[in-house]
Amino acid sequence: MSGLLIICGPTASGKTKLALSLAKKFHGEIISADSRQVYKGMDIGTGKDLDKFSIFNFQFSIKNKFDIGFYKIDNTKIWLLDVVKPSYQFNVADYITCANNVINNIWRRKKLPIIVGGTGFWIKALIKGIETMNIPPNPKLRNQLNVKSLEVLTSYLKKIDKKRWLAMNNSDRNNPRRLIRAIEIKMSKPVAPLGGLKIDKLLLIGLKTKENKTLYKRIDERVKNRIKQGAEKEIKLLRDKGYSWDLPSFSATGYRIWRDYFENKKNLNELIQRWKFDEHSLARRQMTYFNKIKEINWFNINQKLICKKIEKTVLQWYS
8 A cells, every 4th residue: 555644833832752652653754844954964944853863865866966865763764864965946846856765665665655844835736736946947947037026027927827927925025036937837738737646545643733822932942952953053063154144044934044144244143033933833834725725634732632632633534
């Protein structure tokens, strides 16, 4: 049986802890669906918690640019961490390519793949496919558009694809990179959809809270811990290796906020507060996206015996 279990939800909702428990009970292996944990050396800011893992076990390379392997925690394999260097712009099509390879590898060994993460777009693309996902980058067009202002990009996208612009949220409309991608897609020739696995059985489990206050408290504790673990030192090391603030990898929550600190525009307390607020905002955006995926079976993380209830749901599905 080609079964696929997905554990999703906002940051700090307890997805990995739950997935590790389910992996032990159902002979599973975990596949990360986190758009920032694919980057090597970006560990503390993304919350990989590598100190709990075994060393990276390389298995195979894809297209000579993706390093595919696993870490282990409590003897459970965790795939698709540390796939590329921060200088590489890893996109959803890359994720589908890597995830499909790993899922098929796990199926061949009669194990259960468990997708775990908060990047809803990747998860949706994996199970449903997205028509625009296989449209390759257009370097010439991007070079022309990269020098344009947000206002010019907005005006141009409205002119050529107003429907797409109206469908964007405020975050997308204020992100030049996403505006450029939308223009690029509209100006490209149609291609066959990418993604959409052939899955015999699929179960989506979502974790959430009724009150954001509970989640925010968890997030704030995680930010404090990441500061203690050495987030500042990690940023300095990445910068010393020549990685630029302008890289897409550095647009991640927990990384972009450090620029003002290193340029003496914010002190540490201001940075920590900004980091917390950015993580709160990320959690809200994640929930907005996940709420659009109707197949998700939601569980409240404040509920008593939540793990037992989820285990029962998975058992009924898997057997």
